[in-house]
Amino acid sequence: MEDKLLKVKIVRSSIENKEKRIDTFEVPAAKSMTVLSMLRYINEHIDPTLAFRDYRCGRGVCNTCRVRVNGKVRRTCETPIKPSEEILLEPAPGPIIKDLVIEFKGS
Amino acid sequence: MRNYEVLKTDVLVIGGGGAGARAAIEAENRGLSVCLASKGPLAHSGLTPLAYPSLQASFGTNDENDNEDIHFDDTVKIGRFLCDEDLARVLVGEIVERVYDLEKYGVKFKKLDDGRFFQVLHPGQTYPRNLFLNRGGFGLIYGLKRELTRHPLVRILEDFFVSRLLRNQDEVVGAFGLNLLDGRFYAIEAKAIILACGGYEEVWGLTDTGPDSTGDGVYLGYEAGADVIDMEMALYYPAAFAWPESVRGVLLQYETILAKNMLDFRLVNKKGKEFLPDGPLPVRDILMRLMFNEVEEGRGSKHNGVYIDPSLSSKSPEEIEEMVGSLLKVSDKNLKSMGIDMRNDRLEISPCVHYTLGGVHINTKTESTVPGLFAAGENASNIHGANRISGNALAETQVFGRRAGVYASAYAKNRKSGSFPTGDIEDELQRWNAFGAKKKAGIRPIVVRKEMKQVMDQHMGPNRNEKGMTKALHTIQDLKHNALPDVQVTKGGIFNTEWRTAMEVAMTLDLAELTIHSALFRKETRGHHFRPEFPETFDNPQHTLVRRKDQEIEISSKPVRKLT
Numbered sequence: 120m121e122d123k124l125l126k127v128k129i130v131r132s133s134i135e136n137k138e139k140r141i142d143t144f145e146v147p148a149a150k151s152m153t154v155l156s157m158l159r160y161i162n163e164h165i166d167p168t169l170a171f172r173d174y175r176c177g178r179g180v181c182n183t184c185r186v187r188v189n190g191k192v193r194r195t196c197e198t199p200i201k202p203s204e205e206i207l208l209e210p211a212p213g214p215i216i217k218d219l220v221i222e223f224k225g226s
Numbered sequence: 227m228r229n230y231e232v233l234k235t236d237v238l239v240i241g242g243g244g245a246g247a248r249a250a251i252e253a254e255n256r257g258l259s260v261c262l263a264s265k266g267p268l269a270h271s272g273l274t275p276l277a278y279p280s281l282q283a284s285f286g287t288n289d290e291n292d293n294e295d296i297h298f299d300d301t302v303k304i305g306r307f308l309c310d311e312d313l314a315r316v317l318v319g320e321i322v323e324r325v326y327d328l329e330k331y332g333v334k335f336k337k338l339d340d341g342r343f344f345q346v347l348h349p350g351q352t353y354p355r356n357l358f359l360n361r362g363g364f365g366l367i368y369g370l371k372r373e374l375t376r377h378p379l380v381r382i383l384e385d386f387f388v389s390r391l392l393r394n395q396d397e398v399v400g401a402f403g404l405n406l407l408d409g410r411f412y413a414i415e416a417k418a419i420i421l422a423c424g425g426y427e428e429v430w431g432l433t434d435t436g437p438d439s440t441g442d443g444v445y446l447g448y449e450a451g452a453d454v455i456d457m458e459m460a461l462y463y464p465a466a467f468a469w470p471e472s473v474r475g476v477l478l479q480y481e482t483i484l485a486k487n488m489l490d491f492r493l494v495n496k497k498g499k500e501f502l503p504d505g506p507l508p509v510r511d512i513l514m515r516l517m518f519n520e521v522e523e524g525r526g527s528k529h530n531g532v533y534i535d536p537s538l539s540s541k542s543p544e545e546i547e548e549m550v551g552s553l554l555k556v557s558d559k560n561l562k563s564m565g566i567d568m569r570n571d572r573l574e575i576s577p578c579v580h581y582t583l584g585g586v587h588i589n590t591k592t593e594s595t596v597p598g599l600f601a602a603g604e605n606a607s608n609i610h611g612a613n614r615i616s617g618n619a620l621a622e623t624q625v626f627g628r629r630a631g632v633y634a635s636a637y638a639k640n641r642k643s644g645s646f647p648t649g650d651i652e653d654e655l656q657r658w659n660a661f662g663a664k665k666k667a668g669i670r671p672i673v674v675r676k677e678m679k680q681v682m683d684q685h686m687g688p689n690r691n692e693k694g695m696t697k698a699l700h701t702i703q704d705l706k707h708n709a710l711p712d713v714q715v716t717k718g719g720i721f722n723t724e725w726r727t728a729m730e731v732a733m734t735l736d737l738a739e740l741t742i743h744s745a746l747f748r749k750e751t752r753g754h755h756f757r758p759e760f761p762e763t764f765d766n767p768q769h770t771l772v773r774r775k776d777q778e779i780e781i782s783s784k785p786v787r788k789l790t
Contacts, residue, residue, distance in 0.1 A: 170723060181270055199563070
């Protein structure tokens with residue numbers, strides 16, 4: 120069966136270029152994908168310049184992978200995606216370094 | 227014009243996990259300036275935040291007969307007699323004090339009503355010895371991170387990737403690396419350097435570690451000429467999810483889940499049949515072999531693992547609920563959000579690479595064989611031997627992290643700044659810039675990484691034979707000489723992760739090569755190193771030693787240090 124394509128919008132900017140833009144990526148919506156594994160997919164197959172924090176505990180403790188998923192701050196490692204959804208990703212609150220990467224201050 | 231920044235410090239600590247943070251605190255306590263360079267943000271990168279649940283120390287809450295001598299005996303025996311006994315002795319003798327330090331830093335442990343430490347028995351321990359950290363390894367590193375704010379002479383560089391140590395003749399005098407936050411290169415001049423970068427698990431494919439565990443400190447030590455030992459010893463954790471994909475590589479705390487006096491869930495093969503022998507839960511090297519054996523003989527699960535079956539437990543649902551609530555709360559919450567219920571679902575698991583026992587050989591002062599270069603934590607070797615008991619990893623970060631701080635400070639105080647090897651810096655800049663040069667047929671670094679991991683899983687897994695390993699060695703050498711030069715990335719810019727990945731791939735290919743050479747050299751079976759062609763275990767255990775001589779790898783053996 121062909122995988123359905125999922126539309127993922129990601130808000131991008133950086134310290135160098137503060138102007139925000141939204142990129143749309145089409146990702147095959149495989150079963151049991153998380154937002155984190157989807158970000159990895161985009162980075163590996165579509166756009167190597169997409170920046171996000173991939174260093175993580177993978178067990179829902181460390182909060183390293185947090186981003187805003189459809190407006191709500193979520194740990195991407197434990198947020199499953201539903202194949203029919205349209206997804207908007209923005210950086211979690213904090214000083215933005217690049218794309219979904221923020222600086223951690225005392226947390 | 228110089229195209230890199232220069233920083234100066236007394237002590238440079240590379241690695242921001244439990245060992246590095248503890249070392250930085252200790253050096254600063256001695257009045258020295260410290261630079262702590264971490265590849266990611268503190269408490270949000272490295273291996274320490276992944277550790278679960280805790281460390282072991284012989285407080286003897288449940289049995290007053292426990293003491294450091296028994297902790298020592300357990301460590302040496304379960305380590306299959308490959309650990310340096312002087313290091314193990316230091317570990318067991320100092321960890322109790324280090325736990326009190328952690329409490330002073332505000333790290334919280336689970337306690338009984340009377341104030342004593344809550345302790346549980348993990349496989350290989352004679353008495354219940356594992357403490358229970360609030361929020362596991364993350365709780366530990368978070369406490370150390372907070373403590374670091376009270377040490378103003380520590381300068382923390384986060385998202386900073388060190389790719390080379392700088393030497394003046396034999397002595398290390400600094401380091402060079404890329405700061406992802408500003409996209410600039412830095413040379414750091416230092417009077418003493420501590421390596422605390424963790425292990426090289428990411429040389430393999432199926433691991434429960436993060437993508438940053440690329441053995442940077444082992445590579446840096448080797449490159450600088452330090453003795454590196456026992457690289458073949460990759461430790462398998464028996465239980466990480468093999469399936470579904472969304473949780474693949476997520477660790478399941480088997481010590482709690484399978485223990486008869488805890489959840490008492492059972493390991494079964496694809497026929498639903500239990501295959502563990504009667505008696506206490508086996509330690510890691512034995513358990514992982516029993517599991518792989520099921521797979522090899524055709525009784526494995528669909529994704530080359532086995533199953534944890536909760537339905538065969540002798541415990542009542544109420545008892546299970548209570549234990550999940552008190553011991554596995556975080557894991558349970560995490561799995562629930564992924565649609566997995568550990569109380570009722572059959573869980574498909576496989577052993578995976580969890581810890582690497584090899585690394586930079588140290589003495590009890592954490593000195594490497596290179597003057598001015600120290601190592602601690604998983605980066606160092608060999609405190610555990612050919613297998614490691616649960617609870618000794620976080621313990622080693624605190625004991626040897628502190629020691630590295632003490633002895634590196636003493637070294638730094640007695641040393642004057644020497645001249646700085648600018649030629650090496652130019653070489654290293656060239657190495658970085660080469661990844662950005664236009665290639666005829668450029669490939670992405672992840673393509674090379676994938677091939678490396680595949681061949682390491684296939685031939686350098688738990689079952690190692692001469693033919694397969696030789697094949698793996700050729701593949702790795704081919705990748706190094708023919709694929710790596712074609713790796714092409716866009717260089718420059720802020721937070722350029724692909725540029726960093728390219729350098730990590732170069733480092734890990736060297737580490738993979740060292741690992742295979744070491745595995746071929748050890749013609750015996752010991753702990754996690756299993757060779758069907760050489761099933762015996764020698765009476766006189768030896769470290770496998772690799773050392774860089776000119777540009778070549780020199781392999782030999784080095785006696786294990788015994789206490790008489």
